[in-house]
Amino acid sequence: MSTFPKLLRGMDASTRKRLAFGIGSFLLPLLIWSLVSYAPFIWHPKVMVTESGGVDYFQIGMLVDKEMFATEVENMRQAQQALPAGTPANPIYLPAPHEVAQALYRGLFEPLQQTDTLSMPASLWHSIQIIFWGFLISSLIGVPLGVLAGTYVPVGRLAEPFIEFFRYLPAPAFGALAVAILGIYDGPKIAIIVIGTLFQQVLIVANTTRKLEPTLIEAARTLGTRRLQLLSRVVVPGILPDLYRDQRILLGWAWTYLIVAELIGTSSGITWYITQQARYQHFDNVYAGIMVIGLIGFVSDLLLARLSKTLFPWDRSQERR
Amino acid sequence: MNANSAHLPSYLEQSEAVQARFASIRERDVVLEVRNLNKRFRSTHGEVDALRDINFSIHRREFICVIGSSGCGKSTLIRILAGLEQQSSGEALLDGKPITGPGQDRGMVFQGYSLFPWLTVKKNVMFGPLANGQSTSHAEREALLWLELVGLEKFADAYPHQLSGGMRQRVAIARALVNQPRILLMDEPFGALDAQTRAKMQSHLLDIWRNIDITVLFITHDLDEAIYLADRILVLKPHPGEVQEIIEVPVPRPRSAAQFTSPEFLATKARLEQLIHPAPVAESENEQAVKPHMIRFTNVADNVE
Known part of the structure; x- marks a missing residue:
């Protein structure tokens, strides 16, 4: 804990500034990735089904398109059946940072x-x-x-x-x-x-x-x-x-x-x-x-x-x- | 030309001491002799005579400066003497033997220092002895000796980039001298130095020259430098490069900065100026095309003079 600030104090101002920019250049893309992954209102074109309701082909954990999910919700409402539920999700090919970090740890x-x-x-x-x-x-x-x-x-x-x-x-x-x-x-x-x-x-x-x-x-x-x-x-x-x-x-x-x-x-x-x-x-x-x-x-x-x-x-x- | 020139003695007049000195120089062996030397270059304008029919000889422990305006072939001359270029005809003899290529019997100091950046100061100086097959311990002893002579023994383990320009040129001189050449060829060695360092280096070079058995051929375009250093000055004239005059400098030795205003010094300088900068007729076409058209960018009332 105490060694890191000591290390920083040992550097002159320009080195510290350069290091800050260097870290920033990695944090910036990570920030964008995190926003897309964790802010449900950004992108998230899919819905992950948490309750299948009356839709017979829905399964828990399944990813469906937003529009398709909305159509099915409407269908069920008109048919007076149990409504399906779900949370906004990203496509399977875009995992969140923590999932990749976990995978990296697991893999290694x-x-x-x-x-x-x-x-x-x-x-x-x-x-x-x-x-x-x-x-x-x-x-x-x-x-x-x-x-x-x-x-x-x-x-x-x-x-x-x-x-x-x-x-x-x-x-x-x-x-x-x-x-x-x-x-x-x-x-x-x-x-x-x-x-x-x-x-x-x-x-x-x-x-x-x-x-x-x-x-x-x-x-x-x-x-x-x-x-x-x-x-x-x-x-x-x-x-x-x-x-x-x-x-x-x-x-x-x-x-x-x-x-x-x-x-x-x-x-x-x-x-x-x-x-x-x-x-x-x-x-x-x-x-x-x-x-x-x-x-x-x-x-x-x-x-x-x-x-x-x-x-x-x-x-x-x-x-x- | 010069308002004072009427009162100056002729540059040809020599005091008795100076006359005796030149007589003794002429009695010494000839170290370097250049006979009917020609150098032609092929360029886009066809063949160009860089050097035409150069003749001169240098006696042992003589200090010769070569002077001339840019493009007069002075660098070509020294490069031929160093063996880095081949003459088109004629010959250059060192101790009577023709020069055919570079060799350790001629040391060269370049304007750009050209020290080996990956070697320390000491190893730079050791480079020559090692290249000539001497043992490391012998080379090291020699190197330290010569570094002491140029006053850089404390910097033996420094790298060239850590040194100032003047110090680097001292290393270059030590590196050339450690091979104990017959003649030291110097191609505008102090051209890149500031005025103060330059003056210091000039007197240091004279010190070295006084104390060791070395003949010096020194190229410069600085008239004061040439007069201050040289026994004789070889004046080259450009297009084609020809020897215009070989001047015996009448300024007595030992030289000092105080002599810069002595009548002999001024007379010699006046003569050199006459030779090198004649009436400005020979402007090149390109230079004539450069005609500044001055526009006033400041307020009419805003004058600096």
């Missing part, structure tokens, strides 16, 4: 009732592995190729036109091909992430490399650095902070390909979890699954950003953030 910490699906943590772990391998393979090829293309003009001229063409080919289009070549399990999924990330990666890294100040290379050459050493002693250390930033953006990019990738072959991972829950109409679980992807992406990026401050103490562009 309680064992699943259905036996044909993996639990949320297990699904997530599988997804994270797909992302990890996809991004690693892409980076192992893309970063060196990008640095070379950015440093040596002939390499760039040879590699970039084709890559420029290839990056417009939608990665999911290679799904069937990837399955034919790599089977139905994780192989094609990783391949889709690689295809989706690699080509952008080469171009972005090459561009970052080209932005390195040319006088730094000239200075190194006048100090006696030979051609090959330039790459390891000047180019790579010189672009490292920017390269790191690029990689952070590209990692987010890889996540966006995850859902498509996991639908290929046998569905798996968090996508399998989400589609399966949607099939059972457990939309609270669906939202929880989607949100957990966002949370992982957001938190991992925050951590990586924090890490870059310790990794690159000389990088001044961070101070402006």
